[in-house]
Amino acid sequence: LAKITQPISMDSYEGQEVNITCSHNNIATNDYITWYQQFPSQGPRFIIQGYKTKVTNEVASLFIPADRKSSTLSLPRVSLSDTAVYYCLVVINNAGNMLTFGGGTRLMVKP
Amino acid sequence: EAGVAQSPRYKIIEKRQSVAFWCNPISGHATLYWYQQILGQGPKLLIQFQNNGVVDDSQLPKDRFSAERLKGVDSTLKIQPAKLEDSAVYLCASSLAVQGQAYGYTFGSGTRLTVV
Numbered sequence: 001l002a003k004i005t006q007p008i009s010m011d012s013y014e015g016q017e018v019n020i021t022c023s024h025n026n027i028a029t030n031d032y033i034t035w036y037q038q039f040p041s042q043g044p045r046f047i048i049q050g051y052k053t054k055v056t057n058e059v060a061s062l063f064i065p066a067d068r069k070s071s072t073l074s075l076p077r078v079s080l081s082d083t084a085v086y087y088c089l090v091v092i093n094n095a096g097n098m099l100t101f102g103g104g105t106r107l108m109v110k111p
Numbered sequence: 112e113a114g115v116a117q118s119p120r121y122k123i124i125e126k127r128q129s130v131a132f133w134c135n136p137i138s139g140h141a142t143l144y145w146y147q148q149i150l151g152q153g154p155k156l157l158i159q160f161q162n163n164g165v166v167d168d169s170q171l172p173k174d175r176f177s178a179e180r181l182k183g184v185d186s187t188l189k190i191q192p193a194k195l196e197d198s199a200v201y202l203c204a205s206s207l208a209v210q211g212q213a214y215g216y217t218f219g220s221g222t223r224l225t226v227v
Contacts (some may be wrong), residue, residue, distance in 0.1 A: 104153050
């Protein structure tokens with residue numbers, strides 16, 4: 001299993017860009033990097049997934065360097081409603097798609 | 112598309128009592144998961160079903176936890192007897208189980224269990 005390390009918490013202000021970096025040093029060749037968002041009293045919600053280079057959707061961007069040992073979730077112009085816990089996960093491609101969650105990063109967006 | 116339904120939303124029981132949680136996954140999702148999320152921690156997988164068969168239950172405390180998925184659709188998770196440390200949110204998720212495609216996962220809102 002890839003060992004995942006991400007900051008426990010981060011603070012930001014409305015309108016700023018937030019970058020959350022995750023390290024996954026022993027990621028396997030077929031593994032994907034996935035980010036989930038969780039609000040209080042709700043289940044986690046998929047944000048974005050990538051294998052290498054850059055992926056962008058309407059919510060976020062995901063930057064993955066060539067060695068794939070880390071990844072950075074970028075949230076453009078955050079708002080108060082982006083206050084949540086963000087989980088970096090490695091999808092184990094050969095284990096029935098099981099998701100293994102770490103402790104996540106608690107993002108607090110301030111006005 | 113309807114989401115993953117879970118009930119009850121909240122449950123308070125005394126230790127040593129029994130409790131059951133119910134989950135109805137998204138129609139057509141073959142894979143169903145139960146996760147336990149203790150306050151302040153990330154979700155931990157308890158059991159994974161593929162249709163009505165168990166794929167992984169290595170982290171399920173089988174002396175007190177049981178789960179079934181009859182007919183490959185709805186699932187129930189039971190705790191008997193409950194302990195104080197079982198207080199947590201129990202999340203159900205389902206997916207199409209396409210290799211490497213994690214965006215196929217959908218989580219329910221969970222059942223918050225308090226054992227007193």
